[in-house]
Amino acid sequence: MARGTFANVRLVNKLINEVGSKTKVFPSGDEMDIYSASSKYKSENIPLIIIAGKEYGSGSSRDWAAKGPVLLGVKAVIAESYERIHRSNLAGMGILPLEFLKGESAITLDLKGDETFDILLEPIITTGMIVKVKTSTGKEFNTKLRLDTAPEIEYYRCSGILQYVLRNIK
Numbered sequence: 001m002a003r004g005t006f007a008n009v010r011l012v013n014k015l016i017n018e019v020g021s022k023t024k025v026f027p028s029g030d031e032m033d034i035y036s037a038s039s040k041y042k043s044e045n046i047p048l049i050i051i052a053g054k055e056y057g058s059g060s061s062r063d064w065a066a067k068g069p070v071l072l073g074v075k076a077v078i079a080e081s082y083e084r085i086h087r088s089n090l091a092g093m094g095i096l097p098l099e100f101l102k103g104e105s106a107i108t109l110d111l112k113g114d115e116t117f118d119i120l121l122e123p124i125i126t127t128g129m130i131v132k133v134k135t136s137t138g139k140e141f142n143t144k145l146r147l148d149t150a151p152e153i154e155y156y157r158c159s160g161i162l163q164y165v166l167r168n169i170k
Contacts, residue, residue, distance in 0.1 A: 001064055001067070001068060001071070002035060002038075002068055002071040002072055003035045004064075004068070005034070005035070005064065005068025005069060005071070005072055006021050006034045006068070006072075007021040007034070008021070013034075014106075014113060015113045015114075016031055021033055021034050021035075022034065023037050024037075024113075024114075025037045025040060025041075026114050034072070035072070038072035038073050038074075041073055042072075042073045046073075047073060047074075047075040047076075048072065048073045048074045048075060049074065049075060049076040049077065049078060049117055049119075050069065050074055050076075050077040050078070050079075051078050051079075051106045051111060051113060052077060052078070052079035052080070053079065053080050053105065053106075054079075054080045054081045055081055055082070055083050056077060056079035056080075056081070056082050056083065056086065056087075057082055057083040057085075057086025057087065057089075057090075058083040058086070059083075065086055065089065066086065066089035066090045066092065066093040066095065067093060069090075069093075069095060070093040070094060070095055070160070074095055075095065075096060076095060076096035076097075076098060076119055077090060077095060077096070077097055077098065078098045078099070078100060078106075078117075078133065078143055079097070079098075079099060079100070080099070080100050080105050081099065082097060082099070082146060087146050087148075088148075088152065091146075091147050091148075091152035091155050091156055092152070092155050092160060092161040093160050093161075094155065094156055094158070094159040094160035094163070096119065096121070096145075096147075096156060097145075097146040097147065098119070098131055098133070098143035098144065098145060098146060099143055099144045099146050100141075100143060100144075101141075101142055101143065101144060104141065109139060109141050110139070111135070111139070115135040115136045115137050115139070116135065116136040117133055117134070117135055117136075118133065118134045118135075119131060119133050120132040120133070120134065121145075125145065125147065125153050125156070125157070126145075126153075127145070127147060127148055127149065127150070127152075127153065128144060128145060128148070129144075129145045130142045130143070130144060130145070131143050131144070131145050
């Protein structure tokens with residue numbers, strides 16, 4: 001199932017500006033399928049983020065739309081907006097959902113996708129808080145935390161709902 005994540009033939013990856021399940025690996029610039037690229041990053045202990053547009057997660061198989069990315073090593077998504085249930089499912093899988101502030105996007109912030117990102121999450125997390133992101137190119141921008149409920153915050157802190165349940169078994 002992980003191999004099929006992001007394998008939709010309509011997926012447009014702006015890193016290579018093509019339709020399909022290929023991406024570019026950095027710093028080499030080599031192109032390969034998304035599963036192989038994520039495996040390479042995982043073997044090098046490099047966490048991944050997704051930079052997305054509007055309604056991220058719409059039209060996807062709801063179960064695997066969040067399970068697949070976590071298996072690929074995705075730790076956060078920064079999107080213009082989310083499909084409602086998908087955002088909640090990301091939190092349930094331990095993936096940090098962040099949202100660009102109104103009027104901002106990867107395009108307006110001139111993010112190319114070849115940067116590295118530091119997400120500066122405060123130790124005390126609250127719903128709707130502002131989270132600063134810094135890039136390796138020196139850009140800084142704010143995002144909105146989209147952990148929208150106290151349980152979602154707890155799921156994220158535990159790296160997902162399954163780990164949350166296991167920690168709370170008495």
